Amino acid sequence: MRRSGPRGKIPRFAYFPFGGGPRVCVGAAFAMLEATLLLATIQQKFHLDLVPGQEVKPLASVTLRPNTGFA
Secondary structure, rough: OOOOOOHHHOOOOOOOOOOOOOHOOHHHHHHHHHHHHHHHHHEEEEHOOOOOOOOOOOEOOOEEEHHHHHH
């Protein structure tokens, strides 16, 4: 039986952190809040700079992210 939808297009071990549809993770909202608080806490205690000569170029897609990632 063939299933409809994007399942056949997604690699088996693709990162899909909170699922989607009717089986979305019940802790997704809490995890996002926790991540925001964690990053805010780290930012208060440390000053982060790019490596000299490194440039971050945005990549426009469904979500906005750096074009080359972070090293």
